[in-house]
Amino acid sequence: MHDGVHLSAWLVRQRAARRRGTLTEDRVTALDGLAMDWDPGHGIGDTRAAQAWQQRLADACAFHAAHGHLRIPAKSYVNGRRLDAWIGSNAPGADKVTSPPTRSPHWTPCT
Structure with missing residues (x-):
């Protein structure tokens, strides 16, 4: 004030x-x-969200590089956050209303 x-x-x-x-x-x-x-x-909060999303993408790509797929086991934590949940909510065709989301196990954001 x-x-x-x-x-x-x-x-x-x-x-x-x-x-x-x-x-x-x-x-x-x-x-x-x-x-x-x-x-x-569209300010600082969005910038931080974008940075967090990029970090999760890097985590997913590292998992993909190590395992050759993104069939993340349930409740898999990477850097303190659930990677399986992030993949499920960001995969093409993922329906955020239903659980679990349907997606191709061959989908990869790293290519």
């Missing part, structure tokens, strides 16, 4: 006004000059 105003709430209102087209161009320019994040859903 700054001078009785919640900055985060104010920023939400500015973003909404810009989407509606009611935020004046001079205000857009002023906020751009402050490196305004107009789409905060």
Whole structure:
């Protein structure tokens, strides 16, 4: 809070006004000059998620290199996280609603 105003709430209102087209161009320019994040859903958190996904991909590729397949045994942990669950939720055709997901045991993200 700054001078009785919640900055985060104010920023939400500015973003909404810009989407509606009611935020004046001079205000857009002023906020751009402050490196305004107009789409905060694509910030640091997304970068970390992308890095985590890349790490899991590297884990899967290492498993594939060692075993020649991605038929990961149930409850297999690599680097402290379940690799079988990650493969199941990222394989082409995986249905995240049903369990277990159907996928080809020959699918590989490493090629």
